[in-house]
Amino acid sequence: MSMWKRNLIVCWFGMFVTGVGMSQIAPVLPLYIKHLGVDNADSVAQFSGIAFGITFIVSAIFSPIWGLAADRFGRKPMLLRASLGMAIVISCMGFAPNVYVLIALRLLQGTITGYSTACTTLIATQTDKEHAGYALGTLSTASIAGALLGPTIGGFIAESMGLQSSFFVTGGLMLVAFITTALFVKESFHREDKKTLSIKEVWSSVPEKSLTLTLFLTFFILTVALYSVEPIITVYVTQLSKSASHVALLAGMTFSASGLANIIAAPRLGKLSDRIGAQKVILVALIAAGLLFIPQAFVQNPWQLMGLRFLLGLAAGGLIPSVNILVKKITPDALTGRVFGFNMSAGYLGTFAGSVLGGQVAAWFGIRDVFFITSILLLINAGWVYFKVYKKLSLNGREDNGRLKEIRN
Template sequence: MPLWKRNLFVCWFGCFATTAGMSLIVPFLPLYIQLLGVHDTAAVERWSGLAFGSTFLMSAIVSPIWGRIADQRGRKLMLLRASLGMAIICSLMGFAHNVYELTALRLLMGSVSGYIAAAITLVATQTPRDHAGWALGTLSTGTVGGNLIGPLVGGYLAEVIGLRNVFFATGLMMFVAFLITLFLVKEAFKPSKKASVPWREVWRMVPNPRVVVTMMASTFVLQLAMMSIQPIVTVYVSQLTGPSRHIALIAGCVVAAAGIANVLAAPWLGKLSDHVGPQRVLVVCLVIAGLVFIPQAFVTSPWQLMGLRFLLGLASAGLLPSINAIVKRSAPEALSGRVFGYNQSAQYLGNIGGSILGGQMAAAFGIHYVFFSTAALMLLNALWVFTSTRDRHNKHRAVPHPSV
């Protein structure tokens, strides 16, 4: 097996393990906060939001910093740092005495995270150009799969072994990711002088900064659009079903439908992008995703919503992997860690902004308008990507882009 492919599979497991570990605590975080002495419902909700969102906010801040160090010291080192750091901190959460310690540890978790960004950078720089789309698409399924499995396993483990023990189990899972990364990932890293340039000089060294900035903005818009739906899914399902004891289960199936479709389609769309170009796949998937959002506002049953969410998952499977493939082609290899770090920050900020925007818009205008606004964001983003990458795509077809 080629080295790049073995590293891909190891990084896939690492992304799956760390993402599943991060999402394991989602179902019972409010219950754990109550266990720590917070009993007022409003206070539990407030602290749950702070503890959950603080990790992503801190990750958005530090991602470019870790990206720069990855360019200077190597990507494997960042994989080891992130997996071991998260294993230790997550285990410490099981010993928290109060909500302040828990929130502080969640902040610290965000500051040492970065496994996924480092994995994307390692895979993108090691994979041959004609296999980059497939490799990045396959890698993304680890993250999506972890997000799917994590909450299900977390809720089950909380009932079987107790809330605190889930943190220890999560830490163990992340430590396993550390061990397989330590012994199986191979990287012959040679630092470049370019890796030490100040951040203001980075954009001068990027052959086409307009394309890279467009991809980062697209990442933010994509996550903003996708996450804006998450806070309202359960409420929307309850409106469609009426009184039912199975609302949580049905809502979980609706959310999972998109993730399952994403896992199934991402490698295939990645391989397609290797043949026709990631720009084309990205634009087409943006248009399809935007159009699929519209009928979701008019469904009359949760099963219709589930079917449309499955179609959305098929389309969204080609989005972030295509963006990463375009960034790989557009950024010098010596600066890829920093550039992917900026892109990861945009993704985290989109997650935070989308969660806030969706709930506020639904409260102010109604749930249906969230779907309309999300569709508009996706279609406008498709137009922007098309106009920004068209000249670049045509140039690439005429003259192959030299590797840096």
């Protein structure tokens, strides 16, 4: 097996487990906080919001820092640091004596994260350009599937094994990711810049500043859209169900539908990006995803919603991989970790903002309006990508037989 394939397999598993670890707490968090001695319903909701959101906010701050460390010391050391650190911290959450220790551990989790950034950088720099789209497309399914399936996995473990077990199981899986990374990931790392560059110096070295900013903003809007419905899916399924006996199962299947479709579609759309250009794939995928959110507001039963969520997952398979492919192709190798770190920060902020947006829109206007607003966001983003990415690249002659030319120093 070639080195890039072996790295891809190990990184996929690690990113999937990381995605599960970041999101599995969502369905069990209120119950666990109550278990820790918080009885007032308003206080439970308040602490739940803080504990859930703080990880993503802190991750957004530290992601560029770990991206810099990856460029300086190599990507494999960052993978080992993040996987072992998360294994310890997530396992410790199961022993938290009170809600304040839990929140502190969630903050620490956000501080030591960076596994996804290092994985993306490793695959982007160690994979030949003929297979870059496929590799990054496949890799993107790990974090998306982990994040989407995490709540279902966490809820199942908590129900069948106990609340604390969800932390122990996830921590154990992160330990497995650490061991497999140490044994099987290979990296040919040569540090190109010998001095530490400031953020201003890094930015001045980026060859395509306008395009890079557009991709950051696009990634932010994508994650806002993809996670805006996460807080309201269970409530929506409850409204659509005639029987309340299987709501948890139906909600879990609805969450899983888009993740499964994403796993199927992303590698194939990544290969397509290699052939015709990532800017074409992302434009079509944005339009398709934006349109697919509209009928979700009119479904009459959970099965219709599940089917539409599956179709949405197929379209979403062309979104995040295309952003990563474009970022990789316009970024010099010496800056890849830092640029991907900033891009990941945009994603973490989008995850947090999407969760907040979905909950607030549902509370003020209604659940169905969440789908309309998300659709509008994606279609506006499609227009933005058309003028700032697709049209610009076409006008400047940067397409060569449907593929982007590499812009490197």
